[in-house]
Amino acid sequence: MxxxxxxxxxxxxxxxxxxxxxxxxxxxxxxxxxxxxxxxxxxxxxxxxxxxxxxxxxxxxxxxGMPKGGDLHNHLGGAIYAEDFLEWAGDKGFCVKADGLSVEPPPCPAERTIARFSVADEFGYDRLVNAMSTRGWQRGVGRNDVSGHNQFFGSFSRFGPIAGENAKMLAAARRIAAGDNLSYLELDHNTTTLSASFAAAPAGELDAAGLEARYAAEVKALAPLIPAARKELDADEAEAGKAMACGTPRAEPGCKVAVHYLFQAMRALPPTYVYRSLILGFLMVEADPRFVGVNIVMPEDAYPARRDYRLHMAMIRLLAKKHPSVKLTLHAGEVTLGLVPPQDLRDHIEQAVAAGAKRIGHGTGIAFEDNAEATMARMAREGVAVEINLSSNDVILGVKGADHPLNLYRAHGVPVVLSTDDQGVLRSDMTNEYVRAVTEQGLGYAELKKIARAGLHYAFLPGEALxxxxxxxxxxxxxxxxxxxxxxxxxxxxxxxxxxxxxxxxxxxxxxxxxxxxxxxx
Known part of the structure; x- marks a missing residue:
């Protein structure tokens, strides 16, 4: 000065x-x-x-060093860097697959154990990290062969075999958050106990007329799973806390980061699977105060997600009536012109708000909706915040800079929060999202403070607001x-x-x- x-x-x-x-x-x-x-x-x-x-x-x-409030759109599985997954897999004796693009459990030839491969083949290790994230793609590697969308979503299957290290993942996410000066994480996360039950959903057709009867049968079958899921989360949190020395004089900064969870229902699956995942989510939120809401995830442009979008909203409306205390944040509008047919751009955000969403994840396609102005007016009036993911929208949708609707939402009075989405796969962090908000969206410090405050005010945290x-x-x-x-x-x-x-x-x-x-x- x-x-x-x-x-x-x-x-x-x-x-x-x-x-x-x-x-x-x-x-x-x-x-x-x-x-x-x-x-x-x-x-x-x-x-x-x-x-x-x-x-x-x-x-x-x-x-x-700026305090950044809460990260309300953070998928725990995607928050972890490939290098961490590989280290954990190496500790368990995992192997690099023959194609060098993923990993698998042992046994395998000695030269393909992760422990040996990581040291002996530097460029092979780099190729593996690139395959398990968007790191290489963002630097031009393979851009002519695969879209950012496909590279992003394809990464999950490549680190999937080692993504069950929930305690280690919790500790890693809290450490990253502390380094970014976040106060709070609202993590999209399902316990292994509940995720395993999705694939066991009964087969067959399901339409809106059959939702009520299916609900009654599913609740009876699924309720016994909830105690086991809670016990699993107890163990994971205790192990993560021990790893960070929480409650001791050696406690890491991550111990101070508050954490709650959003249950992730899966949308790009057959209707019976989707409905089961939604029901489990509502049951878990009611049973365990650590879970503060339900989300619906997976690619919105996937065929089942597009075909069944109205059915999914009908499922959510019915469950919201039966479980009125459960809060909803819904991925909606994670689409853009050219990615999907025009009819799939017309009203996804509008439908999600009408279904009771208190927050909208992404909302990138708002300008293509038929009733965009009315929907934003309703969001502003009812305090429905939009979770903006600048790096994610750039990589997956190719939407950035002036093409991004962040400032459109702000101009219409819609509450805005910044979030990381899948910072490990995207090779980003919350500070990077704030930097992009300044350099690409023209925000100043006063606007960043409003966003940081909104990250706590519109969180599903228990209790009243300040x-x-x-x-x-x-x-x-x-x-x-x-x-x-x-x-x-x-x-x-x-x-x-x-x-x-x-x-x-x-x-x-x-x-x-x-x-x-x-x-x-x-």
């Missing part, structure tokens, strides 16, 4: 700018005094980020003063509000440190 050479000078500069910044940012002076908000400090950090806008490396240095009006930064009455006993009581009873209050403290610490460093550099 030119002209400010000392800490005392910096404080005087900040006091002198305070009145102007309070008015410019639209924050009342009273609120700025009762919460750790300092509009002048925020404006000064915003200036630093604007100055670095043309340099992604400089932006990353600035944004890595903000009565998150857009206007108006806290609930109990926390008009964060230091008041009434606020301490409120925060202790509400996990969501507790994380939101912590985020404001993190913002204050981050901004203070960034400006102190800037003052020392000038």
């Amino acid at each position: 030119a002209g400010v050479k000392t800490a005392a000078g910096w404080r005087a500069h900040m006091r002198g700018a305070a009145v102007f910044a309070v008015l410019a940012l639209g924050i009342s002076p009273a609120l700025a005094e009762t919460l750790p908000l300092d509009p002048a400090r925020e404006a000064a950090v915003a200036a630093l980020i604007d100055k670095a806008r043309a340099s992604p490396p400089a932006l990353r240095v600035l944004l890595r 903000w009565a009006d998150v857009a206007g930064l108006k806290p609930v009455a109990a926390c008009a003063d964060l230091a008041a006993p009434s606020c301490a009581k409120f925060l202790s009873a509400n996990e969501k509000a507790r994380l939101q209050a912590d985020l404001e403290q993190r913002f204050a610490a981050y901004e203070t440190v960034r400006l102190a460093r800037a003052a020392g550099e000038n």
Whole structure:
């Protein structure tokens, strides 16, 4: 900050700018005094980020330490880097397949054990990592042979044989999140116990008229699986916590990252399989408070997903009536012009919102929907947030920059959150999503803070929110003063509000440190 050479000078500069910044940012002076908000400090950090806008490396240095709230669209299986999967597979004696593109359980020739192959064949190992992710594809390898869409989704089958290391995966995801200064992960994750039951769904036809009768039969058959699934999650969480030394003086930063789960129903399967996965999801959420909602996943452009989209929404509507406490976030609009026929672009997001979704995953195809403006108006009115995945939409759909609807949603008042989707397969992280939001979407620091706050406000976290009006930064009455006993009581009873209050403290610490460093550099 030119002209400010000392800490005392910096404080005087900040006091002198305070009145102007309070008015410019639209924050009342009273609120700025009762919460750790300092509009002048925020404006000064915003200036630093604007100055670095043309340099992604400089932006990353600035944004890595920025508190980022919650990642609400993070598939645990896709969050893990191929190198980690290969290390775990090597520990279990797995082998590289003869084609060098995947792995398999032992036995195999000694030269194809992962432990030996990884050391003896450097370029073969690189080829294997590229096959198990989009790393090579993003750098031009094989782009003429396979689309980003197919490379992405094809990666899952290649690391599938070693994707059952749920405890290790949980620990890895929390470590990555801590490094990105996230407070919260809402992980898309199914226990092995429940996933294994999908393929055992009864065969046969299923249409909307048969959903009620099938539900009654399925609930009776599936209910006994829930206790075993909960026990499995208990063990996985305990093992992950032990690996990170949680609860000890040696606890890793990842231990502080709060975690809840979204059950993933599978859409690109026969209707009986899809319905069973949805029913299991609703049952699990009702039985286990660690699961806070149900999602529906797999490629939206897959033939069964397109053919049965209306049937899937009918399934969800019926289950939502029977289990009204279960929250929904639905992948919808993960399509774009040319990927699917025109009829599959017309109303997927509209249908998902009508089915009761409280958040929309991706929403990339909104501009192609018949009632796009009415749907966005409803989302804005009802507080239905959209989970924006910039790297994912670029790689899978080829949608980025000005073609991306992030700013279209913002212009229509739709709440927006940034998320990573499958950061291991995509070779990204949350900081990269924030950098892209600045460089490709033109967002500034104030907009990034709103997004970080939204990542907690629109999370399915238990308890009430800190903000009565998150857009206007108006806290609930109990926390008009964060230091008041009434606020301490409120925060202790509400996990969501507790994380939101912590985020404001993190913002204050981050901004203070960034400006102190800037003052020392000038």
